[in-house]
Amino acid sequence: MKLKGAQIFIRSLIAEDVDTIFGYPGGAVLDIYDEIFKERLRHILVRHEQGGVHAADGYARATGRVGVCLVTSGPGATNTVTGIATAYMDSIPMVVFTGQVATPYIGTDAFQEADITGITRPCTKHNFLVRRVEDLEQTVHEAFHIARSGRPGPVLVDLPKDVMQAETDYPALSPSTFRDEETALHLDQDAIQRAYGMIKKSKRPVIMAGGGVIGAKAAEELRSFAESARIPVTATLMGIGGFPGTSPLWLGMPGMHGTYQANMAVSHCDLLVVAGARFSDRVTGKTATFAPKAKIIQIDIDAASIDKVVRTELPVVGDAKQALAFLNTLLANNHFYLPEEERKAWLGEIAQWKTEARRPLRRNGTIKPQEVIRTLSDLTGGDAIIATEVGQNQMWTAQHYCFTRPNTFLSSGGLGTMGYGFPAAIGAQVAFPERTVIDIAGDGSIQMNIQELATAVNYRLPVKVIILNNGHLGMVRQWQELFYGKRYSHTVLTKSPDFVKLAESYGAVGLRADKPEEVEPVLTQGLSLRETVVMDFTVDQEESVYPMVNPGASITEMRLY
Numbered sequence: 001m002k003l004k005g006a007q008i009f010i011r012s013l014i015a016e017d018v019d020t021i022f023g024y025p026g027g028a029v030l031d032i033y034d035e036i037f038k039e040r041l042r043h044i045l046v047r048h049e050q051g052g053v054h055a056a057d058g059y060a061r062a063t064g065r066v067g068v069c070l071v072t073s074g075p076g077a078t079n080t081v082t083g084i085a086t087a088y089m090d091s092i093p094m095v096v097f098t099g100q101v102a103t104p105y106i107g108t109d110a111f112q113e114a115d116i117t118g119i120t121r122p123c124t125k126h127n128f129l130v131r132r133v134e135d136l137e138q139t140v141h142e143a144f145h146i147a148r149s150g151r152p153g154p155v156l157v158d159l160p161k162d163v164m165q166a167e168t169d170y171p172a173l174s175p176s177t178f179r180d181e182e183t184a185l186h187l188d189q190d191a192i193q194r195a196y197g198m199i200k201k202s203k204r205p206v207i208m209a210g211g212g213v214i215g216a217k218a219a220e221e222l223r224s225f226a227e228s229a230r231i232p233v234t235a236t237l238m239g240i241g242g243f244p245g246t247s248p249l250w251l252g253m254p255g256m257h258g259t260y261q262a263n264m265a266v267s268h269c270d271l272l273v274v275a276g277a278r279f280s281d282r283v284t285g286k287t288a289t290f291a292p293k294a295k296i297i298q299i300d301i302d303a304a305s306i307d308k309v310v311r312t313e314l315p316v317v318g319d320a321k322q323a324l325a326f327l328n329t330l331l332a333n334n335h336f337y338l339p340e341e342e343r344k345a346w347l348g349e350i351a352q353w354k355t356e357a358r359r360p361l362r363r364n365g366t367i368k369p370q371e372v373i374r375t376l377s378d379l380t381g382g383d384a385i386i387a388t389e390v391g392q393n394q395m396w397t398a399q400h401y402c403f404t405r406p407n408t409f410l411s412s413g414g415l416g417t418m419g420y421g422f423p424a425a426i427g428a429q430v431a432f433p434e435r436t437v438i439d440i441a442g443d444g445s446i447q448m449n450i451q452e453l454a455t456a457v458n459y460r461l462p463v464k465v466i467i468l469n470n471g472h473l474g475m476v477r478q479w480q481e482l483f484y485g486k487r488y489s490h491t492v493l494t495k496s497p498d499f500v501k502l503a504e505s506y507g508a509v510g511l512r513a514d515k516p517e518e519v520e521p522v523l524t525q526g527l528s529l530r531e532t533v534v535m536d537f538t539v540d541q542e543e544s545v546y547p548m549v550n551p552g553a554s555i556t557e558m559r560l561y
């Protein structure tokens with residue numbers, strides 16, 4: 001059977017079980033859009049290509065599946081770069097398809113030509129330019145395979161217009177040819193045995209989970225391991241949700257804005273078991289003094305991330321789920337002897353740190369942003385899918401929302417992309433129409449992709465946006481306060497729109513809270529509506545995020561307020 005490139009493309013997506021594409025059309029992809037029209041494949045029309053990639057990313061983080069985005073050539077393609085880099089830094093599986101000018105025009109500065117494979121080479125796991133229609137089907141399947149296997153990441157496939165129009169035989173390759181099992185890494189059982197030995201000997205162990213635990217769907221194995229060995233757990237920003245925040249073993253996040261107890265525990269432990277984390281500078285602070293008393297076991301699927309930043313005693317290259325499952329088997333089969341007295345002393349010390357860190361909010365009649373998030377956490381029972389923007393809003397969410405499940409915290413950790421949260425929340429809500437999905441935003445970040453309100457309203461997505469409106473680019477203001485003598489150079493946000501009216505003009509619901517007593521009623525009302533809702537909270541302009549470790553300092557050197 002002979003088919004057009006555009007038809008083969010759509011059939012290959014369907015063979016990959018793709019159910020949703022986030023995209024934006026243009027000249028170079030018209031043939032594809034015509035096929036989408038005929039096939040009635042679910043396509044979500046965003047308002048900006050950056051929104052499309054973040055939405056595909058949010059869909060991927062919430063579902064654990066590969067997110068898919070389709071855009072046109074030139075400016076359509078270049079508008080995706082921030083979203084691709086965001087997914088790359090956080091190891092999110094995604095395939096971005098870009099239109100390209102017809103092959104004879106490539107390299108001629110043709111209308112809407114951009115060398116998108118060249119531009120994205122440093123921020124994709126892999127990228128392809130499909131020059132022959134005969135290679136199309138295989139390339140699409142390879143792209144999906146690469147995106148989800150090993151350490152996941154974004155893959156870009158550039159599709160010239162003439163390749164989409166050309167015809168060829170359609171052999172309908174089975175995507176299973178490229179399934180992940182073939183390349184599944186063999187777990188180093190010997191290394192796990194040694195890890196077990198070290199855990200058994202340790203008196204003051206800590207587990208540090210990263211995004212790799214969520215990517216590997218290993219949260220259950222982690223919980224079971226930590227609970228049976230009674231080891232306290234900290235999770236990096238990307239690992240949040242990988243361990244229940246309700247557990248007595250939960251320490252909170254470590255690092256620059258980590259909890260006092262997490263940073264103290266990491267700094268005083270004798271063994272640190274790290275799973276699926278890459279030792280970001282935001283986590284380690286000064287690396288020379290990171291976990292100074294600990295032997296480090298690092299479990300990671302990517303051999304290249306072992307010893308990249310921090311020297312480890314024992315590397316375990318492999319899938320976090322398999323590794324933790326094997327550790328659980330060893331614990332169960334060897335009648336793991338728990339050093340009761342020592343463990344009690346260690347957990348007691350941690351409990352003491354938790355008590356020392358407790359500080360009431362300094363009230364001054366304004367709404368405290370932390371309180372908005374705590375109230376939200378109570379009202380949703382920690383069960384919502386929460387996306388964040390970047391800045392103070394993101395750190396307060398990580399600190400004060402009690403996450404209980406994996407794939408419920410969607411946040412740009414590695415690149416720190418303002419404008420990420422709202423479209424990511426849209427992607428998650430498309431995947432889970434019945435769940436509560438919320439974007440927690442600053443008044444700066446929300447304005448970076450606010451046009452996606454039209455997308456949310458158009459598809460009747462009941463996404464909620466909570467704006468912690470402090471009239472500033474809050475996190476940058478905080479740094480200026482601390483390190484630049486309070487010279488607030490261009491961080492005061494004047495002339496922001498009236499977010500309530502803006503929401504209404506898009507056809508969404510807008511609500512506002514100006515006083516502390518209005519927080520709970522507004523949240524309750526907003527959460528009860530099955531519509532797109534923007535809730536604007538006028539919060540204390542001068543509130544800062546604490547604890548804080550100054551950049552380059554040791555994580556024990558925390559400012560608590």
Ligand SMILES: Cc1ncc(C[n+]2csc(CCOP(=O)(O)OP(=O)(O)O)c2C)c(N)n1
Pocket residue numbers: 389390391392393394416417418419441442443444445446468470472473474475476
């Ligand atoms: C695209 C982008 N531009 C600039 C920055 C630098 N930056 C980090 S936090 C921040 C301020 C964020 O302000 P706002 O969204 O109002 O959130 P708040 O910190 O007040 O919660 C800025 C400008 C960034 N992270 N991303």
